[in-house]
Amino acid sequence: FPPTQSLSSSDDDDYTGSSFMANIFTEENGGENISACATWIRQADTEYKVWIYTDLSDPNDPTSGTPHEVSSGSCALPGYQTIRFDIPVYAEQGSRFSVVAELKSSESPFVIPIECTIAVINSSTGEIECLDTYTDYESLTASTGAGESFHSADGKEWYDLKGDDYHYDEAGEQELLDAIYEQLMDGVEPEDTDILKSVDIAMDHYRTLFEAGEVSAVMGNIALKAFGDPADKVNFSCLDGMMQPGELLELTAVSGKPIHYAINGDMSDIKTYTAPITITSPVTIKAWTDENVITEGSFMPQEAGIQMLEYSFGDGSVKQKAIIEAPFVTPQVITIPCDPEEETVRLRIFAEGAVTVNGKAAENGVYTDAIDISGSRKEIDMVISEEGLRERHITIKMDGSPDMKKGDVNLDGLVDSSDASAVLEHYSSLSTGESGTIPDELLSSADFDGSGVVDSSDASEILRYYAENATE
Secondary structure, eight states, X not given: OOOXXXXXXXXXXXXXXXXXXXXXXEOOSSSEEEEEEEEEEOSTTEEEEEEEEESOSOTTOTTSSEEEEEEEEEESSOEEEEEEEEEEEEEOTTOEEEEEEEEEOSXXXXXXXXXXXXXXXXXXTOOEEEXXXXXXXXXXXXXXXXXXXXXXXXXXXXXXXXXXXXXXXXXXXXXXXXXXXXXXXXTOOTTOHHHHHHHHHHHHHHHHHHHHEEEEEEEEEESEEEEEEEXXXXXXXXXXXXXXXXOOBOEEOTTOXXXXXXXXXXXXXXXXXXXXXXXXXXXXXXXXXXXXXXXXXXXXXXXXXXXXXXXXXXXXXXXXXXXXXXXXXXXXXXXXXXXXTOOEEEEEEEESSEEEETTEEEOTTSBXXXXXXXXXXXXXXXXXXXXXSBOEEEEEEOSOOOOOOTTOTTOSSOOSHHHHHHHHHHHXXXXXXXXXXXXXXXXXHHOTTOSSSOSHHHXXXXXXXXHHHOOO
C-alpha cells in the first residue's frame, strides 16, 4: 500500500532529531544477499543511515541481532527511493533479519512513512467504512500483523506499529470533520450552488457515520522494503554506464567463492578475477561464481568531448549547432545540413582538451580556416584529446540528415551514449510532470526495448548495445 501518513518519534512538532524505523523479515529463498532497501522519503534533503541486523534473537526487537551498517547519505528529493547497500549482507535460509533506518529532516519531524487508513466501525452492524481511497480496512488488517514494523526515538527502545491504532475521542472526531469539510470546500465559490449542496449532503453522511460508530486510525506497516540477490551473485562496484577517469571496476561476491568473468560474450576466454578491472573501451562483462547465477553489466570510459560547435559557410552566416554536455554525450557523428553547392565551411569549437580538424590543430573558441567541402568532400574528421580521458573521434557530415534507426534519438546516424542521455533527459522530464524532451515522431525510436514506454530501461539497453557494438 502507498503510505498515507507520516510518523515522528517525538510529540514535539519542532523536534529536529532523528526517528528510527525498522521492519523484520524472514528469509525464504534458500539464502540470499540483502543488497538494497526502498522507502518513501517525505522531505527533501532527508539524512539517513541504514543497518541490517541478522540472526535476531528477540522477535520484538529489530536490533537484537548482529549489526551491519550498510549505507548512509542524504536524499535530495522526496519520493520513493531505492537505497543500494555498500556491501550486501548474507541472510541464511529461514533466518530472521531486520532493516533498520535512522531518518532526520530539518524541515519536519514526520519522516517515517506508514500505511494507515481511517475507518469507522458501526457499533450496531459491524459494518466498516474507510474515509480514504488508498487503502481499505480489510486488506490492511489481512496483510499486516504484529511483530513486523517498529519505530523508536533512540534506536534502542522499540514500539510495534500495530499497537499504535488511534481511536478518536469526541474532540478528535470534530477536528476530523472540520478537516474533511475544509478539503471538500477547497476551491468552491459561493455561486457554485450545486457543489455546495453536494458538500452539505456529504457532511451529513459523515456526521451520521461518526455518531453510529467508532472512528479509528488503523495502522498497517512501515513502508520499508528489502531486496535480495542470490547468494552466489557477483556484485559490480559501478552501475552500468560511464566510468570516471581512474575509476576501476571491482567484482565482489559475499559467498567468497572464486569469481570468473568474460568480456563481450567471449566464453572461450574466461578469466578468473584477481584485481580491479581497468575499462579502456566500451565493454559488456558477464561474471559469476556459479554458472547458474550470472551478473551482466555494460561499461565505458569517460571520453573527451566538446561543449559547443558553431559553423559558418562561405557567405559568412553563423549557425550555432548545439550546446553539448561534454564530455558524456558528445555524439560520434554530427550532421550539419547545407546547400549541396557550398564549397567551404569554417568551424568554431569549444572544448576542454586539444582539438584537431582533418589532422590540423584547431584553437579553442576560434574559427578555423576555410575547410573544403566541395564535391565529394562532405565529411570532416575531428579528434578531441583531454588528459586522463579516452580520445574522442567525431565525424562531421555536411550533406543532410542520416536515416532514422532504432535508438538513434538524436538522428546522428549512430546509436551511442548520447542517445542514452537523451532518453534519460526525456524520462526525467516526464517524471517531474513536464511534457518530455523527445519529439513524438522519435518516440518509437527511443523505445529501444519495445515496451511501449520510454524510460530508464531504454537508456540502459542503448548503452548495452553501444558497448557491444563499439570499436576502438
